[in-house]
Amino acid sequence: MKQLSGLFIYPIKSLGGISLTSAKVTDRGLEHDRRWMLVDQNNRFISQRELPQMALCKPALLPDSLQVTYQPTGETLLIPYQPQTNEFAGVTVWDDTCRGQFVNTGADAWFSRILGIDCRLVYMPDDSLRPVDPKYADADKITSFSDAYPFLIIGQASMDDLSNRTSEVIPINRFRPNLVFTGGDAFLEDEMAHFVINNIHFYGVKLCARCPIPGINQETALRVKEPLKALNGYRRKNNKVWMGQNLVHEGLGVLTVGDVIEVLEVKEAAVFD
Incomplete structure (x- = not known):
């Protein structure tokens, strides 16, 4: 079986x-799976392929937010399930471009410092439909x-x-x-x-x-x-x-x-x- x-x-x-x-x-x-993504200054996704230290950022689901912990230092970031900006942009995953919503400047600053690269956190809203x-x-x-x-x-x-x-x-x-x-x-x-x-x-x-x-x-x-x-x-x-x-x-x-x-x-x- x-x-x-x-x-x-x-x-x-x-x-x-x-x-x-x-x-x-x-x-x-699955609910919450890859609904957020870090992008570079060209709004293109970044991944462990270029930045292996991303693996050390561990998420957890809380009742009203997503928590990310950077394991080497224990620093944490709380990310609300609903983005706090009305700023949208076309963001790129491989050859696809779809609509993403920026989360907040605090998250951008936290990840930029932790990863040592200028980056921003985006969320995929429900009306952003990316085909396979x-x-x-x-x-x-x-x-x-x-x-x-x-x-x-x-x-x-x-x-x-x-x-x-x-x-x-x-x-x-x-x-x-x-x-x-x-x-x-x-x-x-x-x-x-x-x-x-x-x-x-x-x-x-x-x-x-x-x-x-x-x-x-x-x-x-x-x-x-x-x-x-x-x-x-x-x-x-x-x-x-x-x-x-x-x-x-x-x-x-x-x-x-x-x-x-x-x-x-x-x-x-x-x-x-």
């Missing part, structure tokens, strides 16, 4: 994640400030397989999934074309090509060789390494750790170099 074993959100793109026991599914993914890549999913599917899709799923068996190949336990936070499950063989998620959790339908649209972030220790912000070195040996294709599958969905509701996953359709497994 396949069951949800982990639920994760990353409220501010490329900062730390939050592990949840239950989460609401919205039109663009139409090459892989229907045009009516939307996402937040994620790289491309509203969900990423990885099987625990896949993580165990990877850890066995590296002789160390690779933490799941290196891969930043939203959904983790138990049951089935390693990399079963590659073949999951259509599945249902708690009456919400999910569709596997594209395997996830991994950037350098899995090679950043999320507790120290140091760059390390594993697990990318191991993945390069058996999950490589077209000069990229692949881990996890991107998803789109139909339906709203709540997901809870322990929910049963019913696979309705599978597709051919990927072949790697």
Whole structure:
């Protein structure tokens, strides 16, 4: 039996994640997931790819605000769930530009000081509709400030397989999934074309090509060789390494750790170099 074993959100793109026991599914993914983002002076997103120390900023959900703690110093910042400005701009994530709302000058100053770069914090309002890549999913599917899709799923068996190949336990936070499950063989998620959790339908649209972030220790912000070195040996294709599958969905509701996953359709497994 396949069951949800982990639920994760990353409220501010490329900062730390939050592990949840239950989460609401919205039109663009899990509630609060990547609804905030840091941008540079050109309103383009910044990430751990350029600033690994972003990993040391850990968020927490409070009743009326998002709290971010910078682990090395213990400094905290409270971010209201509703932005405090009426300032909007087109902000860029990869090749997409969508509408973002600046949060407040205090947050801008705090992150600029902590990260050592001039940056601003933006929020994606409900009326900002960013479509997923139409090459892989229907045009009516939307996402937040994620790289491309509203969900990423990885099987625990896949993580165990990877850890066995590296002789160390690779933490799941290196891969930043939203959904983790138990049951089935390693990399079963590659073949999951259509599945249902708690009456919400999910569709596997594209395997996830991994950037350098899995090679950043999320507790120290140091760059390390594993697990990318191991993945390069058996999950490589077209000069990229692949881990996890991107998803789109139909339906709203709540997901809870322990929910049963019913696979309705599978597709051919990927072949790697």
